[in-house]
Amino acid sequence: FLCFLWNAVISFKLLKVKGLFCIPLKKLILANPPFESFQDIDHVRHAYSLLNPEGRVVSIMCASIGNTRNKAKEFRAWVEALNGSIEKLPEGSFVNSFVSTGVNAIKVILDKPKAA
Numbered sequence: 001f002l003c004f005l006w007n008a009v010i011s012f013k014l015l016k017v018k019g020l021f022c023i024p025l026k027k028l029i030l031a032n033p034p035f036e037s038f039q040d041i042d043h044v045r046h047a048y049s050l051l052n053p054e055g056r057v058v059s060i061m062c063a064s065i066g067n068t069r070n071k072a073k074e075f076r077a078w079v080e081a082l083n084g085s086i087e088k089l090p091e092g093s094f095v096n097s098f099v100s101t102g103v104n105a106i107k108v109i110l111d112k113p114k115a116a
Helices: 020-025 036-050 070-081
Strands: 002-005 008-011 028-032 056-062 085-088 105-111
Touching: 028 036, 036 056, 036 070, 036 105, 070 085
Parallel strands: 028 056
Antiparallel strands: 002 008, 002 028, 056 105, 085 105
16 A cells, blocks of 8 residues: 655555554545455545545545445445545556556545634
């Protein structure tokens, strides 16, 4: 899992981070989490929980979050409730990447609101 935190690049398992590791850099998290077994959903939810108010998460995720399984439906509803966006990426977007994959992907953007 590769995560870009503001202007730093750190490779780690996001779900094992308790927040202390990310304290100075919680305005922007760019993520490409593992897709297997809906792990990407767990990673994106956790990344959002680490953000400061007015922070942003941008993540590449597996297009399978569009399916009808409960976890995927709940995630889409959560993104909608946060006024986030889900954008389908072109098929084959990562076929010619360093680690080639034919998996279809989406881009999710979530902004945390200003503190009340």
